[in-house]
Amino acid sequence: MCESALKRALLALPRRLTSWEEREAYALLETAGYTVVDVVRYRPISRSRLFSKAKLEELAEKAKPLRGDEEARIIVYDELRPREYFRIVREARVDAIDRTLLILEIFALHAGSREAKLQIELARLKHQLPVIKEAIRLAKMRELPGFLGPGGYAVDAYYRYMVSRIARIRRELQELRRRREIERAKRRSAGLPHVAIVGYASAGKTTLFNKISGEKKPVGPEYFTTISPKVKATSFDGLRFAVVDTVGFISRIPPEIIEAFHSTLEEAAYADLILYVLDVSEDEYVMTEKLSEGLDTLRRIGVVDRPMIIAANKVDLVRDRSDLERVLNLIEAMAESVYPGLQGVIPVSAATSEGLGRLLCRVATLLRGTAGSMC
Ligand SMILES: Nc1nc2c(ncn2[C@@H]2O[C@H](COP(=O)(O)OP(=O)(O)OP(=O)(O)O)[C@@H](O)[C@H]2O)c(=O)[nH]1
Ligand SMILES: [Mg+2]
Structure with missing residues (x-):
């Protein structure tokens, strides 16, 4: 969700970013409601000192039009150490935020609970x-x-x-977490197996969640449309199960955010089955980068051995269908090498429902633990 009145930003981008990481930076800024008025590119001097004196002067010069505008920010798309923060603010006289604070601003826009x-x-x-x-x-x-x-x-x-x-x-969070655990235990004692939908931001997790559960949760092209987990009981082929929608991954999630959202992602760690949504309409390099980032994030939150199905989503957007088989094999080989619990890659379109029957059939088979299934 974008705010209607756009806030002005001077963007400081490290030169090391790949082009898709740069696109991600712009997508995050837009989602947070910023309009970029100018860009400064830099090579960090060291981890603690990002800008040379000359760079800092350039930054201050370009920030001049933002002075006096309370809403305007210098956005340093990096980790900003306190000393560097004060160097910038004193020189440019415009407030600055770093990548972590930018992501937290977006989370705050979508925080319901x-x-x-x-x-x-x-x-x-x-x-x-x-x-x-x-x-x-x-x-x-x-x-x-x-x-x-x-x-x-x-x-x-x-x-x-x-x-x-x-x-x-x-x-207070500990208390809320305790309550969530009690609820989870209740759902379990009611015999409901859990399927957690995970994946990169904007891969189509909520669209799939809505299709499976019959819900109408908000979806959208911006990042972090969903930030609190949603749980809904549903059934397929006579099998009842709970399906959980989760917050999306992004590249290099800052540690503070991993920690803050651990309890949200925890839903995935407790699931009986992981449904990993991957956008296969994207460029192959971007898609595989996002897959390995996502699997890495799962490992960091302790998901290492849960059975997993990859839903290769947005196939309706794939133009060259003859190449799809090769792409699916590539995904399978890549995921299997780092995630031994992989139970298959199934092409779907959460938007058009293509492949959904096959996906759910596979989910039900795995949850029932029956061998020799048709799907
Ligand atoms: N063409 C096409 N678009 C899709 C499909 N699935 C999702 N989308 C679109 O992709 C965008 C992101 O979908 P969401 O379901 O919000 O994605 P998400 O993974 O829940 O995103 P976050 O909650 O922000 O992490 C939306 O604009 C959807 O309409 C699909 O199968 N085909
Ligand atoms: Mg979502």
């Missing part, structure tokens, strides 16, 4: 804590005159507030 809102606030606070620490250090050295009041007392107080707020959010 209390749990999602708390997770985002927690991730933001944890991200800001080192910045505030740096502000205290600079205020003590009198390098940051006037920043949040004299002598940095206000900064100190804010720091203490953040620490106590983090502790409170952690407690």
Whole structure:
């Protein structure tokens, strides 16, 4: 969902990005409601120092038209260390955010549940804590005159507030997680096996979830349309099961976000079957990159041995159908080599329902554990 009034942004892009990662950067900015007014490309000097003096001057020059606009931001599509943040803000006099904060802004736009809102606030606070620490250090050295009041007392107080707020959010999240576990246990004791739909952002997970469950959850071309997991009981061929929609993966998910959304992705770790949605209408290189990123993310959240089916989605958009078999084989070979639990790759179109019957038949067979199925 884009905000109607676009916020202006000066985008700082590292030169190391591949072209599809660059497209992803623009897609994320657009989803967050920014319009890019100018771009600065740079090669980081080191991990802690991104910009040379000359680059910083270029950035400040290009940021001039944004000065005084409270909504405008310099967006550094990288990990921004506190010292670098203050260097930029002091030089350019426009506020800056990094890639993690950009992603969190998008999450905040789509956060419906209390749990999602708390997770985002927690991730933001944890991200800001080192910045505030740096502000205290600079205020003590009198390098940051006037920043949040004299002598940095206000900064100190804010720091203490953040620490106590983090502790409170952690407690509340623990309670919500406990409740979620109870609900999951209830569904299990009712005998419902769980199928978790996972995959890269915008692969078509919710479209497939809606088709399988008869729901009408929002879908859309922007990233992170879904951020809280949705569960719905459904049935196929006399078999009842629960289907779960989850938050999409993106490349290089920042650690704060992985941690914040662990409980969301946890639904996948508890599932009896993983339905991995892959957009096969994309360029082959992009598709395989996204597949390996996604499988890597699953491994990081502890999904290593659950049975998995890959739904090769959006086949309605594949022009060269004669080449599809080769692409499916490639996906299978690639996924199998890193994920031994793979139980097949099935071409589908969540939009037109093509292949859906075969997919569900395979899901039901695996959940029943019956051998010698027709699909
Ligand atoms: N042509 C075509 N479009 C599809 C298909 N499946 C999904 N889409 C479109 O792809 C876009 C993304 O679909 P979603 O279902 O929102 O994708 P998602 O994986 O849930 O995305 P996030 O929740 O943002 O991670 C939407 O514009 C859908 O209409 C398909 O099989 N064919
Ligand atoms: Mg979705």
